[in-house]
Structure formats: C-alpha cells, structure tokens
Amino acid sequence: MHMPPSQLLAVALVSVLLLPWRPAGAAEYAVGGDGINGWDTGTNYATWAQAQSFVAGDALLFNYVKSQHNVYEVTEAAYRSCDATAPGSVLATYDTGFDRIVLPDAKTYWFICEVPNHCIGGMKLAVNVSSAAGAPGGSPTIDVPPPSPSAASRTSWTAASGWLVVLLGVLVNRAG
Helix, strand or coil: CCCCHHHHHHHHHHHHHHCCCCCCCCEEEECCCCCCCCCCCCCCHHHHHHCCCCECCCEEEEECCCCCCCEEEECHHHHHHCCCCCCCCEEEEECCCEEEEECCCCCEEEEECCCCCCCCCCCEEEEECECCCCCCCCCCCCCCCCCCCCCCEECCHHHHHHHHHHHHHHHHHHHC
16 A cells, blocks of 8 residues: 555654653653652662753652552751651642652752651652753752652653654655
8 A cells, every 4th residue: 555645744743742741852851760658768869860961841750558648748957857748848748659750940959758767767769850851950968868860751742753754754755
C-alpha cells in the first residue's frame, strides 16, 4: 500500500502532537534513585541531591510506601528543625506514595517526611534549583545520613520528535 506524501505528513504531524509535552531539557528525578521505595529512612538525600543538577521545570518523583511515609514541602526553618508544627511552615503535603512535584522556580526547595522520627533520622531533602541548564544546581550541604545509590532520568520529547522528523524525511523522499 502506497500512502500519498500529504497523508503521510498529516499522520506524522498528529503523532508529534500526541507525544507528551514537556519543556526541552526538563528532567524527572526519582528521589533517592530508581526503584519503588526511593523515599525511605536509609538514603542519604544530601549526597543524592549533590550529584544532581536541578533546573527550573524539572520534577521530583517521590516513590514510597504510602502507609509508612509522606512528603511535606516546608520552610527552611522547618527543614532544619524537623518541626512542621509552626504556622506557615508547611507549604504543601503529598501522601500518594507516587508523588510527582514540579520545581517551577529557581530557588531552594525543602522537603521532609513528617512521620515521627523520620526527618530526625535523615529523611529530608533540600534541592537548589537553578534557572538555566548551564548554571550549577544540586543541593546545599546539610545533614548527611548514610549514603545510597542514586539515579536520575532525563526525558525530553525533543529527542523523540527529532527522530520522527528524520523518519518522516526518509518516508517522504521514498514516496516522492
């Protein structure tokens, strides 16, 4: 079956539009590394964050056992003291076990597990987000519990669409 170039172009365009959109260069980081339980009491989050370069628009993926942990975005004071009881100290709460948190602005974000003794035990994360891909990211050096492996996965629709454009060019040349 031979498809006319205009029809082929329409199919390719629809395919590109159906790809999930995300800003070029935006990344998703599985907090503490890949795996089902990256947000736990045995991970050194300061070391993990230091190995990353966070940029505005990136997202953190918190994976954990819902009945055992949670994620609170807090102020720096609440982070340092592991006390989220002061009025205004909690900026957001997450408790699904699979939380995706976008980091929209260039600033430092502070996260803790609010379950008793977890934050004190090291279950807290500070990430310094930069505004440009070339700018330094990572995290401020704060409290270092025992280390664990880490990983981040960068995904971008631009790579997929680039390959689609190349494929489309080959197909149009063959059809023409």
